[in-house]
Amino acid sequence: MGVLMSGYAFFVSQNTDNRGINLFIYIGVLFIAYGVFRLLTSFVTTSKPTSIDSKVIIRCPKCQTKHYSTSNYCHMCGTKLK
Numbered sequence: 032m033g034v035l036m037s038g039y040a041f042f043v044s045q046n047t048d049n050r051g052i053n054l055f056i057y058i059g060v061l062f063i064a065y066g067v068f069r070l071l072t073s074f075v076t077t078s079k080p081t082s083i084d085s086k087v088i089i090r091c092p093k094c095q096t097k098h099y100s101t102s103n104y105c106h107m108c109g110t111k112l113k
């Protein structure tokens with residue numbers, strides 16, 4: 032979006048002497064900066080181990096069967112895990 036806008040603005044500025052188009056380019060650059068910022072923040076968010084934290088492996092206290100911590104009861108013996 033931002034790349035298209037600034038690219039279009041640059042293309043237009045090449046063909047016109049309109050000084051006001053510089054503002055349009057500036058807005059386009061801002062859009063690129065915002066897009067990069069969004070990209071970086073989304074990368075940081077996805078790389079965060081928040082989803083892993085909700086799936087910690089725990090063991091049943093009775094039969095030692097491995098379970099995700101999201102499980103409330105042991106699937107093997109039915110012992111309450113929490």
Ligand SMILES: [Zn+2]
Pocket residue numbers: 091092093094095096105106107108109110
């Ligand atoms: Zn068990």
